[in-house]
Amino acid sequence: MKLLKILFLLAFTSTFSQQNLxxxxxxxxxxxxxxxxxxxxxxxxxxxxxxxxxxxxxxxxxxxxxxxxxxxxxxxxxxxxxxxxxxxxxxxxxxxxxxxxxxxxxxxxxAKKLWQWREDAPEFTVALGSCAYMNEPEVDRPGTPYGGNFEIFTSIGNKKPDIMLWGGDNIYLREADWDSKTGIYHRYTMTRQQKELQPLMANSQNFAIWDDHDFGPNDADRSYYFKHQTLEAFKDFWANKSYGNNPEQNNGNFSTFNWGDAEFFLLDNRFHKSPNDRKTGERTVLGKEQLEWFIDAVTTSKFPFKIVVIGGQFLNSAAKFENYATYHEERQYILDELEKNNVKGVVFLSGDRHFSELSGLKRPGKYTLYDWTVSPLTSGVATSALKETNENRVEGSLFMQHNFGLLKFFGNKDNRALKLELFDKDGKTLWNKVITLKELQ
CATH class of the missing domain: 2.60.40.380 (Purple acid phosphatase-like, N-terminal)
Known part of the structure; x- marks a missing residue:
């Protein structure tokens, strides 16, 4: 009996020890x-x-x-x-x-369902959020903590989404972090261990893009000298299917994946981005190679819904901060290419701004193109939307508080639709809108 107790104690101690690892x-x-x-x-x-x-x-x-x-x-x-x-x-x-x-x-x-040629596309849901700040008082800026309401991750998990899309500014590199590999990996490690995150991460697929605070300093661009190191950290801490279109060149983290009847295009708005204040040379967000890859990919996609995920706002008409409107020529090129190639079913998703809103651009003879901005998850809330004029804002869609979004794809092949629903930190509905697939044709 004593031997059995010893063996049991040893087994328990070993299991506990591995749990602590x-x-x-x-x-x-x-x-x-x-x-x-x-x-x-x-x-x-x-x-x-x-x-x-x-x-x-x-x-x-x-x-x-x-x-x-x-x-x-x-x-x-x-x-x-x-x-x-x-x-x-x-x-x-x-x-x-x-x-x-x-x-x-x-x-x-x-596992992904094999539904093609057999039945209607399955219903599924995708959660969306951006700007997730985890506090670390020793190196955070003095004053009121910038992050809060971490229970929002529990609220997202309770919705049981098939996929969680992390829309950028997922870790917030700070002055103590972005100048060294040690600092970058420390910030990722510290952020990822937030206890409220664990159930959500374990049971929903997680896909991520980055924005400036994952990539480097605030408003960082292609000139950031440590960008290859932050790219390696991104690859180490996320589990996307691919990163860039040429692994040998290590040329960014843009990629694509599909689920149900939707294809998702994850764009990299930092690695090739020209500096905001540079007056000469090319003016680009995506860079020529990624830009043409995206046009090729979205043009040839056979999926009815084409969901484009990018860090900054694409359709906000206000040419300020880092809205795509400040890179007018490239933005217009994308709009023209979508129209010339008769690409249907496109919806943009974005973050960055620390407020949420839906922008809609009605194109002559074409469907309304939407850009749903969902932000922030836990970082500071901004009221800057009140000081700018977004001519494309859908009335009633602006919210300035911690929030997350849910995209629900539902209906049979003749009545397929996408529901956008915004929730507060406790999972209560703030706003919703249904867009039918026919409206995107």
């Missing part, structure tokens, strides 16, 4: 029909893997690749699950040094 996560990245990615961060070198099974056959378990975490990339691990099947739900466990971890919330996902 977890820094943050797990975070669910992309999920395809036959493959998924899960991200985990440990506090020290460790061996990490994932065990997963379908509730339909829980005795049949599968194991991901095993990753030995190292200090150079902040002990992060990207784990590939290769045995999933279309439309199936899976429960998963994280194992550190072969010991399974325990969580007080579910850890599960559902």
């Amino acid at each position: 977890l820094q943050s996560g797990p975070m669910l990245g992309y999920v395809e029909m036959t493959e998924a990615k899960i991200w985990v961060q440990t506090k020290a070198p460790a061996k990490v893997k994932v065990e997963y099974s379908s509730p339909e056959n829980p005795s049949e378990t599968f194991i991901s690749n095993e990753v030995s975490t190292v200090k150079d990339n902040a002990y992060t691990a990207h784990l590939i699950l290769e045995k999933i099947r279309p439309g199936k739900k899976y429960n998963y466990k994280v194992l550190i040094n072969n010991q399974p971890l325990k969580f007080n919330y579910e850890t599960s996902f559902t």
